[in-house]
Amino acid sequence: MKWKNWPYWLKGGIVGLVAGIFIEALLFFVTNYCLNNSSGGDWFGLLVCYYIFMFPGMFLTNDVLIAIIINILVIIIFSIVIGLIIGKIKSKQLK
DSSP states (O other), X not given: OOGGGSOHHHHHHHHHHHHHHHHHHHHHHHHHHHHHTSOTXXXXXXXXXXXXXXXXXXXXXSOHHHHHHHHHXXXXXXXXXXXXXXXXXXXXXXX
């Protein structure tokens, strides 16, 4: 079965997986740079770097690896929902 014949929700999930991994890798490096270059008295900058870049996973756990996995799963689920909506719209346009 070729990519063209796959359902839209599956295409959305795969695109979400690739995008999620790319976004989380980028944010991980930005967060590490931000944490390594913040001064000791800059607690607000440290807080922003640590929690904003790891949203929503950091609200559920304090483990960075689990937070990254949760964030990727959120992006995949969001992409699947978008794929479902696009599939419903396109199926109604064909009829």
